[in-house]
């Protein structure tokens with residue numbers, strides 16, 4: 666092969682190598698861009714899920730705030746609470762004061778002149794400030 670033909674072949678080979686390098690480089694870039702695209706899609710999907718969770722939690726907080734009774738809405742009388750806003754009650758003072766739970770007192774079957782808390786078992790005489798706590802006879 667003459668030198669000119671050899672140089673032409675070498676140039677053609679280099680051009681082919683450069684083109685191949687570009688193709689390889691582009692394919693690597695395209696692969697990386699596809700990876701990045703998939704990651705962005707995952708992040709977008711996770712963001713949408715998190716936004717939905719935030720909306721769900723905000724709704725739960727709103728619902729709980731509506732259900733929550735503050736101490737300002739309670740009247741304390743004869744060791745029981747009564748709601749000022751709707752006049753409902755009586756409610757257990759122990760459960761509200763310790764756990765912020767508004768637990769309605771029930772008539773205590775053996776002695777109907779008493780109320781009993783179904784949660785903490787506190788017993789409150791209906792007309793007296795005397796408190797029997799906790800009930801010991803049946804547990």
Ligand SMILES: [Zn+2]
Nearest residue numbers: 757760782785
């Ligand atoms: Zn209670």
